[in-house]
Amino acid sequence: MIIRKIKKEDKAVYTEMARDFYSSPAVLDNVPEKNFTETFEAFLGGNPYGDAFVIEADGVTVGYGVLAYTWSQEAGGRVVWIEEIYIKEEYRSRGYGSRFVRYVLDEIPAKRYRLETEPDNEKAAALYRRLGFEFFEYVNYKLDR
Secondary structure, eight states, X not given: OEEEEOXXXXXHHHHHHHHHHHTSTTSSSOOOHHXXXXXXXXXXXXXXTEEEEEXXXXXXXXXXXXXXXXXXXXXXXXXXXXXXXXXXXXXXXXXXXXXXXXXXXXXXXXXXXXXXXXXXXHHXXXXXXXXXXXXXXXXXXXXXX
């Protein structure tokens, strides 16, 4: 398995996977297709706010991951948000999601790592607990512009 930052030639497969992810029960809201392109372009050449990765196995793209970087006084430093982990359906339950999270924990230094999941996504929640994450009792708010 290879985890690498996205490249220009990944755009079509990345967009296809993001479209599938955002039309799945794993997320509350679908997002405009332009967001996939903007995210891809933002992270293509390097970006201080995050990174996007492709997960490959045997020369085939099996998924992707998106990270966002913030700073937290509460945590005492850099926070890595695992914004998205997507594994194509035919490759799920083979450990690719776990290996991506371990890669992030081992290779991308931070004081805290955060992620979120929908309340009904018990499979993802169980994975995150197995990897050492604990429930973080915050209520989140958002304001879209």
